[in-house]
Amino acid sequence: MDFTLSNEQRAWQMTARKFAEEEIRPTSLERDEIDDPRETFDWEIIKKGSKLGFRTLAVPKEWGGHGTDFVTQALVMAELAKGDSAISKTFSQCWKWSHLIAAACSEEQKRRFLQPFLEDDTFLLGKGISEPSAGSDNRLPPDDPKAGLKLRAERHGDEWILNGEKCFIANASVGKLFFIDARTDPNAPLRQGTTMFLVPRDTPGLRIGKVFNKSGWRFYQNGEMIFENARVPHANVVGAVNGSDMKTHAAGDRTGGDLFGDLELAANALGVCDDACAMALAFARTKTQGGRPLFEQQLIQLKLNRMHLLTEALRAFVMRVAWEHDHKVRSANAGLCMNFSTDVIQEATEINLDLHAGAGVSDRRADKLVRDAIIWSHLAGDSVQRMKATRRLGK
């Protein structure tokens, strides 16, 4: 067992730490407190981070990216999330789908889409799965063809015509390219009747609806995408028609897991937990009651103990999963780690808020971390996500 980081991994970690401390953290709370969800976004931080490589670090070296391994990616996500969880997610959302481009797109598609992505600091990626009537049914699809996403794609010659609606789509209002799942065979169950398309932002017939006003992760843009006879060339089909779920197979994961996505949420949570622990520890050392630091009180020590032990356990799990990904060790661990990160991030941030509030301090950042952590409930830790991880064990 060796947890030593290579010089390259260490260098990425330090660059991310510095960027998070100097650029992200100072703007984090201010962005969070903007009421209009479209206005929370800040292109300057994206451009600065992009120039440091945080937008493109997952693209393989042979395609002009940084070709970082999963361990590096986990380290960077956690460091960026220490500054702001939602800003970290905005960057890593691009890695998620640049993994997909590298793994599943044809050479011709890579040339068309990966090159502009690499060259443009404001080129963000997104993926559209969720729809108003299809959330859990996309994650654990039943056999019924009527269940799951309904966005329809019909072929007309060299084009596909898309009609329907997506919601909660990440980077919808700021992205330039989206991976869109659409039903190409409405009579087949979801996984046998769905095709993935590359859909540029300026596709005729595609418009962006509202940006959702979330209580946490406010910087991160989740929006509606509305397709009204949107025309997508056949050349933009990813993989095979009716073969949407090939993405995980192409990526080499035969257990049905989302290879990067599960690690992503767990690593991001780790950064938030680190932030919560650091805040709580600093507060306990400096805040006094009756002239003595809070840190001297037994109940305070027990709370600090709890949040640190959970955070360190999560760190060990996250790094193990990242290492397993790098060594192509396949298991249900990524899903389990993501589920676990929900419990850890929520408890750690709640303890941090409790420490502050119990001493009479209304700390806005402590409150923000709790609101950000609640996002994990539906993304990473609801019963569907837990059963999904369990079913990998049962395979």
Next chain:
Amino acid sequence: MYNLHLSPEQLQSRDTVREFVAQEIKPLALKAERLEPRARPLLVEALDKASQIGLRTLALPEEAGGAGADNLTCCIVTEELAVGDPDIAAVLAQTSTLAHALFDRLMTQEQCARFLPAFLAEQRYHLALAEHEPDRDTALGINYHRPQASDARFATAAVRAGDTWIINGRKDRVVGASLAALFAVRASVGEDGAGTLLVPRDTPGLGITRSETSWHHGACGALTFENCGVPAENLLTAPLFADAGRAIPLDQALNLGIGRAAYEAAFDYAQLRVQGGRPIIEHQAIGAKLAEIAIRLEVARAAIWQAAWASDHPDAFADRSLPDLPLTTIAAVFASEAIYRAVKDAAECFGAMGVMRDMPLQKYVHDARICLHAGAGNSEAKLRIAEALARYRRPAGAAALAAE
């Protein structure tokens, strides 16, 4: 004589207020702008309507012009109101409870004659208690099982000058501060005493600022007193509330209303939302989650009602029907943790819609979180309970303040 029947009056109060909340409060409270945590103006018109049906004077004895409701009834009503809107529930609970304490127990006839007629006549006449002070923590964390430190007195002080008390100091977390007509201000009085001063809203030297709505319920605010003078006869020397450990558990009754609102929303949604080919309530995972929510709320209500009933029947402690314990503090710790968990679970049933600011679930989570962190928090409450278990008693002077 173990009896869990509610009286016909209690049942009627519950039904009346439930109907009132459905008709008059919910339609307003569920509007998107009211769901924003950081800027929610009080629903003043709905508050006025609630006052008109007698909820402002609920606990005031009938002979003084109120409804004379007992503490359990007040908790039932507060829960119902909070299902609709916790801010309205908090303001009304505060006014009604203070009216009972002030006009029935603490004021002399002469004092009542000065304040009661206006209170009864004006539906917008609210009462507020100014007790908590910024930067003054009760510090039980360092004084657990030790005599209280000597600086336990209120920093807000009243000094006698002729026929006037001159008050200086600051108070915060004052529920109803933004609309109260009369404040009951806890202060150090004279050399070593403590008392309550009645300070009308328009008194020169009294400054009122509104607090952020995201940290407290009930139109909270902060008060500053700069050489604020009130007549000598505005001093009340008797203790305001006897024992916090056995107080009326109104805060948790309010919290229970928040939990119920979240539960009812999740229950309705689970019957409508279809995933996996059937309404999600028919899936084991969601069914069991709803069951857990119901369990937490029912057990919390049992603890809250027991504490409320005990506050109506102090003799039940004396005859050993009830354990000699701070039942209200016990209910508060259990209920605040159970309800927060229940509300989070209810929000989870909504998936991503559970975190949207134009939807009610995130507000319920936020509201329950306010209750979880109210006062000095549950760690401090547990230390109080632990001292009570061990029958620890502070020396006389310190004990009086520790109980506040």
